[in-house]
Amino acid sequence: MHMADALLSPAVGGAMCAVSASTVAYCSRRIRNEADDRRVPLMGVLGAFLFAAQMINFSIPGTGSSGHLGGGLLLAILLGPHAAFLVMASVLIVQALFFADGGLLALGCNIFNLGFFPAFVGYPLYRWIAGASPGSTRATAAALVAAIVSLQLGALAVVLETVASGISALPFSTFTLFMLPIHFAIGIVEGVVTATVVTFVRTTRPGILPDAAPAGRSVAGTAVAFLAVALVLGGVGAWFASKNPDGLEWSVAQASADSETESPSTSIHARLDHWQREIALLPHYRFRDEGAAAPPPQTMARAEERLGTSVAGVVGGAMTLLFAVLIGFALKARAGRR
Amino acid sequence: MSTPAVLASLLDFRRLDLLATGESALHRLDARAKVVTTLVFVVCVMSFGRHTVAPLLPFFVFPIAIIGAAGLPARLIWRKIVLVLPIALLIGLPNALFDREALLDVGGVGVSGGWISMLSIVLRAMLAAAASIVLVAITGFPAICGALERIGMPRPLAVQLLFLYRYLAVLGEEAMRMATAHELRSSGQPMSIRLYGALIGRLLLRTWDRAERIYLAMCARGFTGDFRTGQSSRFGWPEIAYVAGWCGLFLLLRMQDVTHWLGAATLGALR
Numbered sequence: 001m002h003m004a005d006a007l008l009s010p011a012v013g014g015a016m017c018a019v020s021a022s023t024v025a026y027c028s029r030r031i032r033n034e035a036d037d038r039r040v041p042l043m044g045v046l047g048a049f050l051f052a053a054q055m056i057n058f059s060i061p062g063t064g065s066s067g068h069l070g071g072g073l074l075l076a077i078l079l080g081p082h083a084a085f086l087v088m089a090s091v092l093i094v095q096a097l098f099f100a101d102g103g104l105l106a107l108g109c110n111i112f113n114l115g116f117f118p119a120f121v122g123y124p125l126y127r128w129i130a131g132a133s134p135g136s137t138r139a140t141a142a143a144l145v146a147a148i149v150s151l152q153l154g155a156l157a158v159v160l161e162t163v164a165s166g167i168s169a170l171p172f173s174t175f176t177l178f179m180l181p182i183h184f185a186i187g188i189v190e191g192v193v194t195a196t197v198v199t200f201v202r203t204t205r206p207g208i209l210p211d212a213a214p215a216g217r218s219v220a221g222t223a224v225a226f227l228a229v230a231l232v233l234g235g236v237g238a239w240f241a242s243k244n245p246d247g248l249e250w251s252v253a254q255a256s257a258d259s260e261t262e263s264p265s266t267s268i269h270a271r272l273d274h275w276q277r278e279i280a281l282l283p284h285y286r287f288r289d290e291g292a293a294a295p296p297p298q299t300m301a302r303a304e305e306r307l308g309t310s311v312a313g314v315v316g317g318a319m320t321l322l323f324a325v326l327i328g329f330a331l332k333a334r335a336g337r338r
Numbered sequence: 339m340s341t342p343a344v345l346a347s348l349l350d351f352r353r354l355d356l357l358a359t360g361e362s363a364l365h366r367l368d369a370r371a372k373v374v375t376t377l378v379f380v381v382c383v384m385s386f387g388r389h390t391v392a393p394l395l396p397f398f399v400f401p402i403a404i405i406g407a408a409g410l411p412a413r414l415i416w417r418k419i420v421l422v423l424p425i426a427l428l429i430g431l432p433n434a435l436f437d438r439e440a441l442l443d444v445g446g447v448g449v450s451g452g453w454i455s456m457l458s459i460v461l462r463a464m465l466a467a468a469a470s471i472v473l474v475a476i477t478g479f480p481a482i483c484g485a486l487e488r489i490g491m492p493r494p495l496a497v498q499l500l501f502l503y504r505y506l507a508v509l510g511e512e513a514m515r516m517a518t519a520h521e522l523r524s525s526g527q528p529m530s531i532r533l534y535g536a537l538i539g540r541l542l543l544r545t546w547d548r549a550e551r552i553y554l555a556m557c558a559r560g561f562t563g564d565f566r567t568g569q570s571s572r573f574g575w576p577e578i579a580y581v582a583g584w585c586g587l588f589l590l591l592r593m594q595d596v597t598h599w600l601g602a603a604t605l606g607a608l609r
Contacts, residue, residue, distance in 0.1 A: 044501020196535025
């Protein structure tokens with residue numbers, strides 16, 4: 001359930017990057033204050049472990065499909081929420097860079113959806129249900145609830161981020177009804193797997209699991225505070241996304257409007273405008289005008305304009321790609337000569 | 339993922355990683371310049387509206403030019419980009435189904451806004467993937483971490499990323515050996531969750547022991563919780579030119595529909 005760059009507007013992506021960056025800063029300060037050198041390599045290697053664990057698949061009974069570990073909750077149980085969040089962030093950064101999972105702009109969203117919820121909502125919930133020294137059943141139940149809640153919140157966050165960005169045409173309700181049940185099932189699997197691994201570790205080498213001190217108020221408090229910040233920032237982002245296409249687009253529109261008024265009529269702009277109007281009359285391409293037999297002249301002019309844009313778009317697109325490839329070859333040839 | 343797929347992705351990871359050892363002028367640039375340029379690129383591409391297709395195309399010049407100038411193997415990069423296509427199609431398909439307002443009529447066949455926006459999503463996904471893969475290929479992961487840290491990423495995350503990167507292949511191979519061992523002994527039976535739990539638990543314990551050994555070895559060499567990379571690169575005129583040149587081009591392509599100009603000019607010339 002990686003959020004993808006392709007579905008994201010810069011406003012929402014930027015807002016979520018700010019949220020995740022501040023959470024990273026906060027967790028880093030906590031880790032630094034703990035001043036336990038031993039954890040530094042442990043966290044790093046556990047991040048690599050998570051990668052490795054995700055490479056092995058298990059079969060999900062009764063469905064014929066297979067799944068793998070998400071791991072956020074397991075990391076939080078092993079390392080505590082702050083370290084777990086940093087490890088998840090590092091795993092997601094490597095996935096974005098090397099495997100193009102999600103993307104760079106979407107990193108903020110992904111770190112928040114897949115790192116924040118298991119560490120700061122799921123984990124406190126786990127500790128609260130599991131108590132000080134849980135039996136196997138209670139620990140499983142706790143992991144199940146924590147994993148389901150984290151994944152539901154993560155899935156909901158994906159829906160909100162997608163809808164606020166406005167790139168996908170999926171309506172909010174349809175997307176929610178699609179995402180939440182799927183992630184409920186994934187949550188059950190994740191909970192069962194997490195509980196199985198934790199039980200295995202507890203029976204094989206109990207010393208690894210951290211002392212079962214009940215989740216402090218600080219964690220829950222932090223979770224609530226960050227959630228509030230996220231909601232505020234998300235709200236601002238959504239407002240931007242809906243009022244204007246987005247901040248950048250708006251400023252770009254302003255800038256280009258200024259430059260266009262200044263261009264003299266004899267310039268290349270005017271000539272291109274002329275061509276554009278001519279090709280807009282090409283026979284095989286036309287806008288559908290269902291319902292309206294004779295659209296008002298203004299609409300027609302706009303339709304023609306857009307039509308010209310689309311034909312020229314196809315031709316220009318082919319030309320652009322050709323140019324790009326030629327530039328690539330030329331540069332390669334030059335690089336090869338040196 | 340089946341074992342061959344895991345092997346392929348591990349190999350791809352290594353190959354991509356090795357590309358960063360190249361010696362081109364682009365490789366030598368300060369990593370900060372490359373990171374900032376890539377971020378500006380991604381933001382510019384993603385800031386287009388839902389139905390934008392043609393104006394996205396000129397942006398391909400950035401990854402293609404870098405592949406050419408840095409002498410990267412185009413086929414490997416292309417394969418990595420193509421890997422994101424199924425996901426891009428999956429997340430773009432709902433647009434085709436939900437956004438049915440006809441925008442364009444090509445030779446009597448109506449094309450709905452949904453298909454156009456789906457195409458737009460696929461192009462965005464390809465550009466985003468190309469940007470990050472090319473960045474890694476000409477910069478290398480440790481240098482990217484260093485750049486991010488100098489831009490403001492907290493030190494613990496930078497150290498965490500370097501550790502993760504260093505042990506990724508080691509643990510990946512360990513997991514693969516486990517998966518192979520299971521495959522050889524299970525005569526094709528799929529892995530149950532219980533077995534998976536035990537396997538992953540065992541891997542976890544091994545990882546834990548490894549971390550302990552690494553820690554002791556690093557302590558013996560004077561480890562104080564930080565990595566010292568010893569890299570010193572400067573943000574000089576080549577870097578300024580690189581950032582300013584590309585970002586200027588991105589803004590131009592963002593503000594002016596160059597594709598349309600080019601298309602109109604070509605059609606005009608053909609008349």
